[in-house]
Every structure is written in C-alpha cells, then in structure tokens.
Amino acid sequence: MGADPGELIATRFAAGVGAALIMPTTLSLITAGVPRHQRAIGVSIWSAIAGIGAILGFFATGVLLEFFSWHSVFITFAAAALVTLGLTFTIGSSKDADPGPFDFIGSITSVLAVTGVIFGLLEAPSRGWTDPLILATLIGGALLGVAFVVIEKRRTSPLLDVDLFGNRAFASGSLSVALQFFASFGVFYLILLLQLVFGYSPLKSAFALIPMVIGVGIFALLGNWIAVRFHSLRFVLGGGIAISAAGVLAMGIFDVDQYWKLAIMLAVAAVGIGLATAPSTTAIMANTPLDNQGVGSAVNDTARELGAAISIGLAGSLMAAGYSSRIGPTAAAAREQLAPLGGPEAAAQAADGIERSLAGAVEVANQLPPQAAELTGFIRSGAEHAFLPPMQQACLVLGGVLLAGAVFLGWFSPRQVIDPELTLGEPLGEQELHPEQVAAAEPDRP
Template identity: 30%
Template sequence: MAAPQATAGSRSSRAVLLTVTCLGQFMVLLDNTIVGAALPDMQHRLHTQLTGLQWIVDAYVLLVAMLLLSGGVFADRFGRKRVYLTGVVVFTVASVLCSLAPSLGWLVAGRVLQGIGAAALSPASLALLIAAHPAPQERVKAIGLWAGFSGIGLAAGPVAGGVLTDAFGWPAIFLVNLPLGAVLLLVGLRSLEETRNPNAPAIDIPGTVLSVLWVGALTYGLIEGGARGWTSPVILGSFAAAAALLGAFLAVEARRSAPMLPLRLFRQRLFTVSNTAMIVVGFALMGSSFFFSQFFVYVQGTSILRAGLQTLPVSLAMVVVSPYAGRLAARYGFRVVVTIGLALAGLGLLALGTVHADTGYGQVWWRLGAVGIGFSLTMSPLTGAAIQAVSPQEGGLASGISSTTRQIGAVLGVALLGAVVRTRQSGGASFENGLDTAFLAAGAVTLATAAFTGLWLARSAEPAELAKAPATPQPSTDPDGATARGQAVTTIPG
C-alpha cells in the first residue's frame, strides 16, 4: 500500500515545527558561546575572581550534561510538546533571573535553572522533529536543517555577546532570550502537536541524582581547590565524596533493568575508546575556550567587543567544517579522521600556549582556526563510532551517551584548566603565564589522545551510512518516531 501524499497543510505544519524546534536549539547554542564574551565584564561588575567565572559556566554545563539523557526519556513518556514548552519556559525565566542577578550566587543559581531548561528543551525539540518525519529521507533532511540552522548560534554567540556586553553590560546577553522564548511559547502552544512513546522506559531517578552529585562533588573540589588549598579538609572531603558517589552510581546502574547508562556497552572497545576520546574533546575545547576572551581582554588589552570578534575563528571553523566530518570519516575511516583532528587541535592549543601580550592577531587567528577545525573533525565521527559499536536499536542511546561524555569533559575542562591557572598564579606567575600553561596542558592531553585513538580506534565497517548522516548525530528510531529506548538526544556544544 502506497504512503499517502503529504498535503499542503501537513507540509505547512512541518515547516512551522521545523522553525520552532530550530529556534529553540538556536537559543540554547547561542547561550553556550555568548556567555564567554561577557566573562570579563561579569568579573568586573560582580567583583568575582576566576573561581566565580568557572561556576558561572560549569553550573550550566553540569546540569545539561547530567540531565540530557533523562530529558529525552521524560519527553517520550510525558509528551514531547509538553516537555519542550516547559523547557522553553524554564530556560526563558532563568535567563531573566540571570539578567537581574544582584550577585554571583544568584547568577549561578539562574545558570543552574537554565541548564535544567536546556536539558528538557533540546532533546524534546529533536524528538518532536523525528516524530513528525517518519520517512528516513525526510528525517535526515530535517535533522540536517535543524543541526545547520541551530549551529549558527555557535558562530553568532561571540559577536552578539561582544556587541551586547559592550553596549549594555553583561545582563543584556541573557535578556536576548526573552523575546525568543516568548515567540517559541506562543507559536508552540498553537502549532505543535503532542506526541509520546507509550513504550518509553521508566526514568532512572536514582542514577540521575547520583550522576549529578558525583560530578558536582568532583567539580567543586577542582574549582575550589586552588582557592581553599588542595589539602584542606573541605576539598579532600569533596574528592572523597565524589569517589563514593561514583561507586554508588555504578552499583545502581549495574542493578537496574533500564539504567540511564548501561555499563555493558563499555565492553565494546570501539564504544569505550570513542567515549574516552569524546571526554578529552569536551575537556580541551571547553576548557580552553573559557579563556579566549579573557586572554584578549586581560593579556592583550582589547575591548570586549573586539575580543568577541577575535574569537570567531574557532566557532566559524566548526560551523563550516563539521558538515564534512562525517563524509571524511566515511571515506577514510574513524581512526584516520579523528586522529588527524585531535592532532591538529592539539598542535593549535600548543601554539596558543606560546602567544603573549605583544603577539599580533595575525599570529593568533590561525591558531584558533586550527583548534576549531581539529575539534570539528572529531565530534561527529566519534559519535558515529559509538553508534556503530552498539545494536541499531540502541543508536539513540549511544548518541546520547556520546553527547553526555563530551559535556562531562567540558565541566572538568573548565574546572581543571582553571585550577591550573589559579595554581600558577598562587605560585607567583602572572595570569598570562598561567594561561600559557593551561593551553599547553590542554594541547598535550589532546595530542596524547590522538596517539591513543590512532592505536585503538577501529576503522568504520559501514562507511556508507555515516556519509548520509548530518553533522549532528542522528538517533535511531522506533516505529512511532521515538528515539531508541525512548531517548531523544542532541549534541549541545560545550
């Protein structure tokens, strides 16, 4: 029996749905990069130190990382439209609270709430899109548009952040979400249709709570260790708590019938190696980009607006190169493309570790571009490798775990590289020398991981499938359009 032809009305409703979901993801990705440009102004106006800036970034990324998998299951169980619009409301309200924050503590609390909203909004937006496009070819095109349009947020963030902060101060970078959120809510209420997956698994509440707690305890120790002293009882206690909570998390996940993180997947070497490398990608990319604007403002003495423009080579390179990463991996294999990408990014970071206050921008931009190109060559192939390591029914879950491991790496990168800078300063070094050490450390770790993937990352066995995939990982689907295991997954750049 032939499939019915799509009517003009259905095409129109799909166009509206695509617009709404793309704008939602655009708002989330814009917020990822727009904050970096405003960090120097936040430090000045909130009278905070480097530790405070680390919390502003990591409070958001931590919640996104730990709630992303559960957000997809929640959307499938309770309604994708409902969860998506709830995420929009939470994210928008949190953005307003951030803009009104009178102190660092209130701003961090607002960022936590933003992270919760993003963890609901992003996977639900992709789940809505997949459910509305059951035909594989249409689905691939829709996800490609979703990934491409929303990726513009990455490139627009530094420029928008520099312009808004320079003109109105850092609160303006959060207020820009208010009109976007209002439009999404009004249009979404009228045009989106509710869909759900009645066979979605139960939400792993114990696993979710323990994952937030153990990563949170570890992050606290890494961020606060430089200020309180690495041997202080509070810091040692936080590391001990993180270890105990991690043990409890692994024990709970091993016993649950439907865990958020099935440990059996890590028996596959390809899955384990790809996710290990993805942690390093998040670590080095987010940890280093946290300092880009600070380098231009504090070391080279440029304005916030100019600093935002000067960081553009990273995000532009990622937007331009990412769509081709999957095709290159399909042709040459995961191992070759990922290893070359990591090596290029690592060399770019090492080169950034040699720039100084008097280094001209002509000697800086290509270093930033190398970092962006290198990491953009790794993310899609690493996710593709993780998906290939599991059964087709678990492709969405594998994609989600890959996104989560990268976010965990991002949390640790901001915390640990910040600790490197602070420790160097406490030893009498300048902020510039501390930044050089952090970039060199990130580059060394990335190069070591390039050698690791060169030795252990298997070549793609099914290159043709990867070539068809969009830049953002494509989840596997079940008959009703829900993602595998009910988990709608998206990649949220650190």
C-alpha cells in the same frame, strides 16, 4: 534582575536545567524524523550548529555589551527561548510506550559523582592535591561513579544502559565529544587576554573568535563524510582531537603577543574540533538501538557538559592559583604607593582588588588619576606578567590531556562507524540494530 550574585546563580541554574531537557530531544528528533538516506547529513548539520552555538553565544554577548547593559544579554536569550517555545508547537509529539519508573537512585548517584570530581579538580590547584577535602571529593566521586555503574547494571529501568559503552564506536564517540568541548571551553579564557591585555572591546573580542566559528562550521560537514565514506572513524576522531591538541599546545608554547598568532592557533584547534564533532555524534546515535535514541542523545549531551565543566574548572583553577602566587609583590608595592594618596584603607582595598584577579587589577589601574600614570603602568604590567604564564601553563595542561585522548582514540576507536564487535565478542549480525541505523552510517551505494 538585580546585581545580587545569588539571583544570577539561581537563574543560570534554572536555565541550565532547561537546556539539559532540550538538548537530548533535539538530536532524537533528527535521528527519528529525518529519512535514513539524509540522516548522516542531518547529524552533521546538527553537530555544526551545536559546535558553533556556544561560540556564537559569546559573539552575540559581545555585540549586546557593546551597545547595551549586561541585562540585555539575558533579555535577548529569554526572547529567543520564547520564540523557540512557539516553534515547538509545529512538531509532533512522542511517548515511550513503556518508560518504566524513573531511576532516582541512579540520578542522585551520578550527580554526586560528577560534582565530587569537578569540585576536586576546581579546588586542587589552590588547596593542593594532598588536601584532605580534595582527596575526599576526588576519591569519593570516583567511587560513586563505580557505584553508579553497579546500580545501573542491576536495575530493570536504568537511567543509563551502561552496556552501550561496551560498543567501541559508541564509547569512542562519547569520549571524543567530551574532548571537543574540553578544548572549546578551555580556550574561552582567552577572552580575558583579548579584553584585558590586548584592550579589545567586547564586540572586537567577539569578532576575534570568528576563526573558531569558521573552522568548526566547515569541517563539521566534512568530517562525517570522510568517516562514513572511507570507514575511517578511528583516523578522523584521533586525528581531529590531535589537531585540536596542537592548536591548544601552541598557545602554551608560543608567546601570544599579537592577534594574528592567536588567530592561527584558534583556527588550527577549530579545524580539529570540527573534523571530530559530527562523526562522534553519528557514532553514538548509530550504535544506539532505535528504541533508546533518547538515551544516546542524552549521553552525547552529558559528554559535552562534562568536557566543558572539567575544562572550565581545571583551566580556571590553574590560572587563579598561578596568578595568586605571582601577583603578591605588585599588590604590596601598589599598597605602599597608594597609601599617601588615598589613605591606608583605600590602599588596602586597591591591593585586594589587584590580588583578586587580572580584571580587578585593570579596574584599579583605570581608576587612578592621570598624575599616577607611572603607577598605572606598573600595576598593569605586574598583573599581566602574573596572568600570562599561568594561562600558558593551563593551555599546556589542556593540550596534554587532548593529546593523550587523541592517542587513545587512535588506538581504541574502530574504523567503521558501526562497530563490528559486540561487548561479548558477538558478530555484528547478532546485534539488535535496526537496518536504518546501519544505512545511516554506511556510505551511499551507487
């Protein structure tokens, strides 16, 4: 692979398509193949691994970049994919007896709706919330979302049975999953802080994320046990998201000038994410009919991807817009001082790099000769002061969204993993749920 951005984007798109096909299947295998008395622990293990998987991906990337070129990242993950492909031949296959025709209309409508909303959130901070294009994409995406619901309710073989969201436990679990990945991926911009402000290497930055790995891994196993054993889904989901909100808000309120402060905040956020992760997935799968376990898995995965995409887009656009609005004086002063040294054209290129991003400013500063040490410090200081306030503002916005979500989950979520109420107010006994689903969500009996 070359360094062409188009090639990189195309290959990452292909990888995303593959991941979208794999993730729902993995959860379906557990819920369908694990004995009912072990299903809750199976979902807990799956949730813990899925929750820390992305974090470990950053860790592995940091290790590879410490010793090899960036190509090694893609080669390593491709090799892992080939090994996984080989392992798939060790499991049985299954097929829906009556799958029905593929819902092309619903699929296209859902993709356009999500794309419109995410594009609007991504570009709004730089273009302005009243920009015609932003309004068109946000409103258009919302309208397409409504159209998707209408289309799915009228189709005999829908892409998604939207009536499942009438079940409060299913809906709460889906929202909680989205909020967990909203929190996880939003704080990964802290890698820029670790490498470009603290001066950490990729390997050291990867190790700096260990508090998130530990917190999510341990508390993912604990959260499901608490929710199932004590019928406390409402408190585990609402409380878990509230704890993660506290960790993210702390990053926006307090100055993160030393790593130990950041480690504590990351650990707090990780504890909250870990507590909520397994109960959320259990609530989704336990309230999905056994014949539609693939749909439940897909909803779980889609919620993860939506939460991550919205978080990355929202935090990234807020930080980019904030940096651009603050870096101007530093770039202008650097241009004036660099012009006598390297000429107007070189000075203009350096100023453009400074204005583009914190990484660009650090690169310009690193290329200056030793006799320009004062200018190097000036550029670094100005870029850091242009980067840190927007990063904290982004954390405040993300934390505010998480806190609002926690309040809603605390009010809306049922106490039991199996919601005792139907969409139309029917008692639980009239739901078409397999007894194994109930057993998977209920506590073990002596």
